[in-house]
Amino acid sequence: MADLFCVRIGETMRSKFAEHIKQYAYGEALLVLPNRFLLQSEQQKGMVRAVNMDYLPNEILRANKRDRFAMLSRRSQEIIVRKLIDDKKNAGELRYLLNIADADSFAKIVTGFIGELSRAGTTAEEFADALSAWERKNCYGLKDEEISSIYNDYRKILKKNNWYDIDGLYRLATIELQRPDSIIPWQALFFSDFYQFDHLQLEFIAAIKDKCKVSIGIVGDLKNDELYGATLNTISDLVGRGFELHKVDTLIDRKEELQHFCLYWKDNKCVYEKNVENIRVFEATSSENEMRTVLEDIKREIYDGTNYEEILLVVRNLDSYNGLRNLFDEYGIPSTLPKITSFLAQPMVELINNLLNLAKNDYDVNIFCDLLCCNFAKLLYDFDGEKVTELRTKLYFPNSEQLKKYLNSNGYTIEANNDIGKLLNWAANLPAYAKTDEYCPLLRDLIKDWHLAERFGQYYKQGNLSLEELKNILLTEKICYEVLDEIEKVYKESKEAEKKIQIDDFSNIWREIASEKDVILENGNPQGVCVLEAANVQGIYYKHIYIMGLRENEFPSLKQENWLYNDNERNDLKMLGIDLKSSGSALLEDQFFFASSIAAATQSLTLSYYVDDEASASGYLNELKQYYKENSLQALTNKKDISDCWSEEQYVEKLCGLQGLAEKERNWLAERVGKDYEIRSSLDKVRFVKNSPYQGCLGNESKKKIRKSMGEYYSPSALELYASCPFKFMVSKVWQTAAWQEVSDETEAVDQGDLYHIVLARFFNRYLGKNISSEETSILESKLQEIFHSVCEEFLLLGKLKKTDFLDAELQQIWTKLLRVLTAEIAYQKDLSASRRNLLPAFVEWGFGTNKTGHAFFREIDGEKAYFIGRIDRIDVDEENLFITDYKRTKGPGKKDFEIGLDMQMPLYVLAAEEFFANDSRTLLGGGYFSIEAAQRKNGYWRKEAEFLPWLKKGSENWQAFLEKAEDNLASCVQGIRAANYYTEPKMQCPSYCPGIDICRYSLVSELQEEGSETDD
């Protein structure tokens, strides 16, 4: 009554079983298959009755009138588990799991684990017994106790409510089968192409075999566990449950080298010594390039007479091939892949999500703006959200109320009586707590009220919308209703429909169900090239097989360890009789999928992958090469040959890359892609040519205009900008482009820097010529505080400081730093006077460069005057010496920055001071930076004579050389700016906030990683 047929890899018992089934009356014998693809293909043939495995227990319960139980969906199970966890948490029963109990994903993970236990045939009592035998202590013992109690309560709830989950379905049917008078609706069952059964399914099969004839065909061989590791346990279990084992050694016809794989893979490293003609390997440079290479080859194959139905394209996971269907369309190849797009990514769904977010938190200005700026709101109500976005780059709004007020008083209409106002009202009126069957109708009514079919149908008629867009909107609307129906159903099913939930929970369940939906824009073509995931290939044959994605981490696809019970814990549980899957068993399955995909090919096999910085070819491929003559599976790369072009888009692309086209081709291209195609097609090369305008070297014509508009005044910040990267200078100073960015609630670094500078300047202005170390510290502090407060007031009025919740804390930080600067300054002045030097602040904010300052400072560079402007923070003097101080918010530049021409500020100040104090009897000792962050003097440029300064270790041996280098640095910057040479040459790593980052070519041609580094004031 029970036979187990073990076949070789790539073989199947399905057709033999079908022959047997035909001997029974239709429906008395069933062919049981593991996946939808096999089911559909057998159903299409119509010769035998084919079903999936879950059909059997359902049918047995129905035939025996035991269907008073209600089946729970997976989501309803999650809701029950969520409630259990919440109840236990509220009752103080969770200690180990307490911190993660509220996480959204936690209920899912526990539900998954409960399912694993069920499928392993472990009852709640058995699990509890095993855990108590394990005797784990401390936190692990607590975890075991808490999980066991959740599992136990979950089972009780199911029993009490006459519910069963998918695992319980098998358990109930098995119990039913064990009754002597139970009815079996079939005489024989034939299971084919499964690679394993879980514990409950095995129990079920063992019970059913006592009632009817059962035959199972499975790939495997009890003796060879490396090749058949995935099926080994199932075969042993079936034999242990009384199945008679039959070894079937047949092989279907395949090309010799493909048969070689089936005969020797993992069994005997026998090398195929002949030339390999029917296995090819393609290496590509990117995912798209790989898909194109494969599709071009498929099209070539079809052109040579192969039928679409003779080709199978296999991937490990279809989710990794988003654009595949579009590429099939581009190449004009029909395929079984449907044309789908993500439901969650639809603009209408984005609008709904924004509305739910706003209902949760209507005070948040970002959420409010997301709603106003969302594309679907614009489509529905023609509301221009971009203006709002632009407004936020200019003004700071701490909350949505203030933004609303501003909008209403500045001509933006978002009143309650217009469309956008009604939408905002809808969100405002959504209850914070409600039952799901209160939330769902509200959302349904809102969508109905949009009258999408009429509104967008009209747009389509007017030519403002394509048919595809219209279809997309209407399908999305339909799926919205489906999601809402599903929410109501799972809450009813789990008897939670009466419970009021928070808007946040409603929004989560909406999003969760929505994330599993796709909008199917077009069904696949069953007569097209078949595309399957590798897990579904066992038992089918195709003349030509393509396997894409043979790349590390893709195929093999490694599963992450389960963190609730990891692999080590699972091994321990196995010793205690609880057999749960580990990540190692997932790897065995993956190996099986690879082998069955290859063995499915009868005439030719094409393997492909792409290589980039993250991954290279799959280990499977390297192993495969060992079975074939050396160098016979060398990877081929796609050559750009114009005569070998298989889609119009590719033809256009390749044609555009060619020189000297005939007139016919030129005309065709001009018509197809525009008259300027020649310039556009040359751009890719030209933009990488050194010193081209695309590299920022703008040439003579622009040079004149730029000089005229920029004038001949150079600030240290402009010079430093040019020195740090000429291209960045062009974007910031010539184009005057700034990154589009909202005004943030934090004080800008530049405004903070200004605040420090102004406070310190005003403070020292009161103490010019005075040694503050001899003053009362408390008086100094209160003076500083007074100045600080008055500057803060000014900054608040100017909007440089914003009244946010963080302002007080931020000001407190700034004040602390100012106090530390004051303390450090007192100490410096004390040290100086101790060494009998009386150098004290004499000038603050000392400006030069323009006639207005009275200190015009210029140089003749290439015969033309260049004026330099600047403002020295502080100059300290005594009878013999003077020196310069520049405050830096963080740390100042070092000597290395000067050497590479990056530090222009202090050298410029020194040159200017040298000139203006040239007739003074005092000596300029040099200049240094004062770091506010570190509250100390750091770095600078000093003469040897300055070594008496208490903070200075060593002055310059050759002051003249420093001055000359400073002059050279100035001159070369000015020459570069004047010549309009704005090439990309960053002297340090490109900062992530560089305004040129999105347009400059630097990252394309350089190895340098973009990594932000803070520039100073």
Ligand code: SF4
């Ligand atoms: S990203 Fe780098 S190379 Fe490009 S402009 Fe900015 S600093 Fe220069």
